Amino acid sequence: MDEKEVYNKALLDHLLLNNDIDKFREEFLSMHTYEQSEYFEDSDNEIHQKMYHLLSPKEVADFFDQLEIDDDEYEEIFDQMKVNYAANILEDMSYDNAVDIMNHLSKRKIATLLAIMDKNDAKEIKALMHYEEDTAGGIMTTEYISLKTTTPVKEGLLLVKEQAPEAETIYVIFAVNDDKQLVGVLSLRDLIVAENDDYIEDIMSERVVSVNVADDQEDVAQTMRDYDFIALPVVDYQDHLLGIITIDDILDVMDEEALEDYSGLAGVSDIDSTDDSIVKTASKRLPWLLILTFLGMITATILGSFEDTLEKVALLAAFIPIISGMSGNSGTQSLAVSVRNISTGEIENQSKFKITLREAGAGFLSGLVCAIVLFTIIMILYRTPLLGLIVGGSLTIAMTVGTIMGSIIPLIMNKLKIDPAVASGPFITTINDIVSMLIYFGLATSFMSYLT
Amino acid sequence: MDEKEVYNKALLDHLLLNNDIDKFREEFLSMHTYEQSEYFEDSDNEIHQKMYHLLSPKEVADFFDQLEIDDDEYEEIFDQMKVNYAANILEDMSYDNAVDIMNHLSKRKIATLLAIMDKNDAKEIKALMHYEEDTAGGIMTTEYISLKTTTPVKEGLLLVKEQAPEAETIYVIFAVNDDKQLVGVLSLRDLIVAENDDYIEDIMSERVVSVNVADDQEDVAQTMRDYDFIALPVVDYQDHLLGIITIDDILDVMDEEALEDYSGLAGVSDIDSTDDSIVKTASKRLPWLLILTFLGMITATILGSFEDTLEKVALLAAFIPIISGMSGNSGTQSLAVSVRNISTGEIENQSKFKITLREAGAGFLSGLVCAIVLFTIIMILYRTPLLGLIVGGSLTIAMTVGTIMGSIIPLIMNKLKIDPAVASGPFITTINDIVSMLIYFGLATSFMSYLT
Numbered sequence: 079m080d081e082k083e084v085y086n087k088a089l090l091d092h093l094l095l096n097n098d099i100d101k102f103r104e105e106f107l108s109m110h111t112y113e114q115s116e117y118f119e120d121s122d123n124e125i126h127q128k129m130y131h132l133l134s135p136k137e138v139a140d141f142f143d144q145l146e147i148d149d150d151e152y153e154e155i156f157d158q159m160k161v162n163y164a165a166n167i168l169e170d171m172s173y174d175n176a177v178d179i180m181n182h183l184s185k186r187k188i189a190t191l192l193a194i195m196d197k198n199d200a201k202e203i204k205a206l207m208h209y210e211e212d213t214a215g216g217i218m219t220t221e222y223i224s225l226k227t228t229t230p231v232k233e234g235l236l237l238v239k240e241q242a243p244e245a246e247t248i249y250v251i252f253a254v255n256d257d258k259q260l261v262g263v264l265s266l267r268d269l270i271v272a273e274n275d276d277y278i279e280d281i282m283s284e285r286v287v288s289v290n291v292a293d294d295q296e297d298v299a300q301t302m303r304d305y306d307f308i309a310l311p312v313v314d315y316q317d318h319l320l321g322i323i324t325i326d327d328i329l330d331v332m333d334e335e336a337l338e339d340y341s342g343l344a345g346v347s348d349i350d351s352t353d354d355s356i357v358k359t360a361s362k363r364l365p366w367l368l369i370l371t372f373l374g375m376i377t378a379t380i381l382g383s384f385e386d387t388l389e390k391v392a393l394l395a396a397f398i399p400i401i402s403g404m405s406g407n408s409g410t411q412s413l414a415v416s417v418r419n420i421s422t423g424e425i426e427n428q429s430k431f432k433i434t435l436r437e438a439g440a441g442f443l444s445g446l447v448c449a450i451v452l453f454t455i456i457m458i459l460y461r462t463p464l465l466g467l468i469v470g471g472s473l474t475i476a477m478t479v480g481t482i483m484g485s486i487i488p489l490i491m492n493k494l495k496i497d498p499a500v501a502s503g504p505f506i507t508t509i510n511d512i513v514s515m516l517i518y519f520g521l522a523t524s525f526m527s528y529l530t
Numbered sequence: 531m532d533e534k535e536v537y538n539k540a541l542l543d544h545l546l547l548n549n550d551i552d553k554f555r556e557e558f559l560s561m562h563t564y565e566q567s568e569y570f571e572d573s574d575n576e577i578h579q580k581m582y583h584l585l586s587p588k589e590v591a592d593f594f595d596q597l598e599i600d601d602d603e604y605e606e607i608f609d610q611m612k613v614n615y616a617a618n619i620l621e622d623m624s625y626d627n628a629v630d631i632m633n634h635l636s637k638r639k640i641a642t643l644l645a646i647m648d649k650n651d652a653k654e655i656k657a658l659m660h661y662e663e664d665t666a667g668g669i670m671t672t673e674y675i676s677l678k679t680t681t682p683v684k685e686g687l688l689l690v691k692e693q694a695p696e697a698e699t700i701y702v703i704f705a706v707n708d709d710k711q712l713v714g715v716l717s718l719r720d721l722i723v724a725e726n727d728d729y730i731e732d733i734m735s736e737r738v739v740s741v742n743v744a745d746d747q748e749d750v751a752q753t754m755r756d757y758d759f760i761a762l763p764v765v766d767y768q769d770h771l772l773g774i775i776t777i778d779d780i781l782d783v784m785d786e787e788a789l790e791d792y793s794g795l796a797g798v799s800d801i802d803s804t805d806d807s808i809v810k811t812a813s814k815r816l817p818w819l820l821i822l823t824f825l826g827m828i829t830a831t832i833l834g835s836f837e838d839t840l841e842k843v844a845l846l847a848a849f850i851p852i853i854s855g856m857s858g859n860s861g862t863q864s865l866a867v868s869v870r871n872i873s874t875g876e877i878e879n880q881s882k883f884k885i886t887l888r889e890a891g892a893g894f895l896s897g898l899v900c901a902i903v904l905f906t907i908i909m910i911l912y913r914t915p916l917l918g919l920i921v922g923g924s925l926t927i928a929m930t931v932g933t934i935m936g937s938i939i940p941l942i943m944n945k946l947k948i949d950p951a952v953a954s955g956p957f958i959t960t961i962n963d964i965v966s967m968l969i970y971f972g973l974a975t976s977f978m979s980y981l982t
Binding site for chain 2: 110238285340356366397400407415451459
């Protein structure tokens with residue numbers, strides 16, 4: 079996909095700046111809403127103002143539903159709009175997307191917008207704003223289609239047709255009882271192929287999988303992926319149907335969560351913006367780097383305390399990077415496996431002790447193999463078996479301990495309800511630096527008398 | 531989501547082993563196909579054999595569509611089945627899923643199965659097996675609904691109803707001309723709300739976004755996510771409609787690609803299996819670790835050649851881990867950003883030179899800040915300004931170079947059509963080890979006379 083080809087920016091700009099209203103509207107409105115949103119994102123405020131003049135709030139709302147801009151840009155965009163126009167756009171958007179945007183506006187702005195908005199839309203949006211951003215409640219929308227179990231199929235089809243323009247999806251329909259409790263689910267396909275004298279309760283499936291409004295969005299995504307649903311109902315603790323989550327929202331959640339794991343491993347907080355300044359980029363990465371500098375000083379101080387050993391056998395220093403590096407590498411491998419298993423829930427089914435034991439075994443085994451290779455190379459290059467044994471021995475122990483650390487720290491963090499993705503790569507690596515240097519110089523100092 | 535609660539394994543096992551056919555079928559068939567597939571995955575061959583006796587091929591096919599097992603387990607499972615039964619299962623599955631499974635069977639087995647199968651199903655499956663696994667063709671299915679542009683709406687609705695049981699989705703309908711070329715798209719929603727005297731060409735949208743059969747699956751996923759589609763048509767170079775890709779397949783692709791990036795950063799090839807033995811786990815991780823051991827020996831050899839310098843100022847060794855570590859950390863951060871931008875296509879829109887320049891600037895700036903902090907600590911602990919300057923200076927240069935390497939290597943790999951996710955974390959880290967040690971000991975040796 080070459081991003082440049084999806085729409086003709088030069089043409090649209092030209093039409094707008096020459097006030098060629100009809101041509102612009104014809105060209106712009108024939109584009110897919112995603113392409114419209116791309117054009118908006120790639121344009122500046124001057125173009126935006128022209129667009130607000132030529133497009134209705136509903137037309138803007140259609141592509142605002144697909145807007146993907148940095149969270150802190152919404153405030154500016156909405157400040158540059160007449161407040162009535164802004165309120166109209168938000169009430170025409172999907173509730174869940176309107177809420178996402180409004181969560182990034184100032185309290186004062188939110189109050190103003192809600193006051194101007196259509197009463198009913200304002201009520202729905204206000205209700206949705208109460209939920210935490212990363213929960214099922216935070217990503218659901220209330221624009222779903224539900225039918226009572228006692229509705230005849232023919233009437234049901236008419237009701238669906240009636241509610242279709244407002245609904246986020248019409249392909250999954252939820253069946254509720256008189257208390258608005260969720261009791262069944264059916265697809266539009268079921269409704270279409272049903273016999274005309276059936277009732278909803280005859281064709282619905284009673285085995286309905288739902289998520290609780292307080293569930294974490296990562297769990298929701300996992301459920302959706304497992305069951306291959308295109309929409310998932312959200313209920314409260316008494317099984318009342320509160321909203322639905324559609325699969326397009328889940329694509330965004332999956333992307334977000336994968337990014338979180340990935341950034342954690344790399345030790346970067348914000349990986350996405352390619353248009354930040356040098357100072358902004360550096361300041362985003364510095365927090366991690368500074369923490370690691372201080373941790374690194376611990377390693378340096380420990381090594382400094384072995385100055386005597388180092389002075390006597392300077393060659394020992396040559397193997398510092400390989401021992402600390404390999405311990406860090408095996409720790410990162412094990413960390414990655416651990417974080418991944420926690421986030422897919424696979425860890426739940428197994429004994430933590432067994433997992434750690436297997437990691438330790440794997441770390442020892444691969445450490446031993448690498449140590450034998452390293453010993454052989456040292457024998458060839460330096461012909462000092464004792465140095466080879468100390469380096470090889472340290473490598474084996476350091477890799478075993480490194481693997482255990484990489485596997486056990488995320489498990490502990492998970493137990494303490496801290497997201498293990500934060501126990502990120504560089505952190506584990508630096509901890510393993512300290513441990514491996516203690517092992518290496520501990521061993522070397524013990525065998526000192528034989529080395530010199 | 532507690533995985534243990536989705537179905538009652540003990541009950542099902544009990545019913546099966548006691549040959550309580552009716553109760554087992556009632557309980558099992560009322561479960562969601564995902565839960566059925568989980569039960570199958572968690573059971574051994576004895577249980578599988580019982581299941582094949584009690585369930586029809588169609589009933590097994592329904593949950594085999596959702597099976598998620600290791601690629602190398604399919605062969606065993608299909609060898610333990612009567613070949614007729616196996617062929618019946620495969621012809622009742624979605625074509626794309628059947629193909630995924632058959633790609634992992636032996637050539638001989640495939641030939642046998644295709645010979646027994648229903649001729650039409652065999653033809654469709656054979657055609658799909660020609661496509662590369664990671665392309666649009668490799669993940670598409672041919673079970674879509676298409677209507678001719680000249681079909682009246684009323685007849686269209688009947689045709690959809692007729693084709694519904696076979697189709698992978700009935701919610702997106704493709705419009706084709708007499709040459710089977712894709713010319714439009716409409717949703718079931720459009721068809722339902724249309725006026726009865728309309729024709730398909732009146733209600734379809736002509737702006738149809740499609741992917742080419744040879745497109746990479748990662749690009750397909752990106753298009754799907756951008757446009758919020760639930761099904762995407764796949765065409766050949768003459769715009770003939772060949773198949774569709776549905777959103778549930780894309781969820782798997784996204785997971786796969788995110789996992790690839792993540793594993794690359796950690797230097798693990800297979801991150802997913804929690805039930806491997808110690809030897810298998812170790813042997814999966816060893817290739818990387820061995821490569822890194824050899825690379826590490828380069829660092830060690832370089833350091834060994836500075837033995838004189840080290841003998842005179844042993845304290846220099848204390849700062850080896852922090853300088854190599856920080857250079858590796860900033861390189862990994864920059865690598866992660868680079869890989870991510872390449873995989874989202876964001877890199878296409880920007881000058882590579884500008885990106886590298888910004889990374890270099892950010893690396894220099896954060897290096898300088900860390901260096902000042904480190905210099906201050908060294909002054910307090912050791913009161914040796916020259917050592918502080920050498921360490922600080924090396925840190926700044928090493929972090930700048932490290933950042934440039936992390937950013938530029940993936941770009942070069944991408945240019946050479948190698949997946950940059952393979953330029954993984956440990957590799958960059960080890961390269962940066964070598965470079966940073968050359969810088970550090972180069973500097974230290976130059977200022978040697980002042981240090982002692």
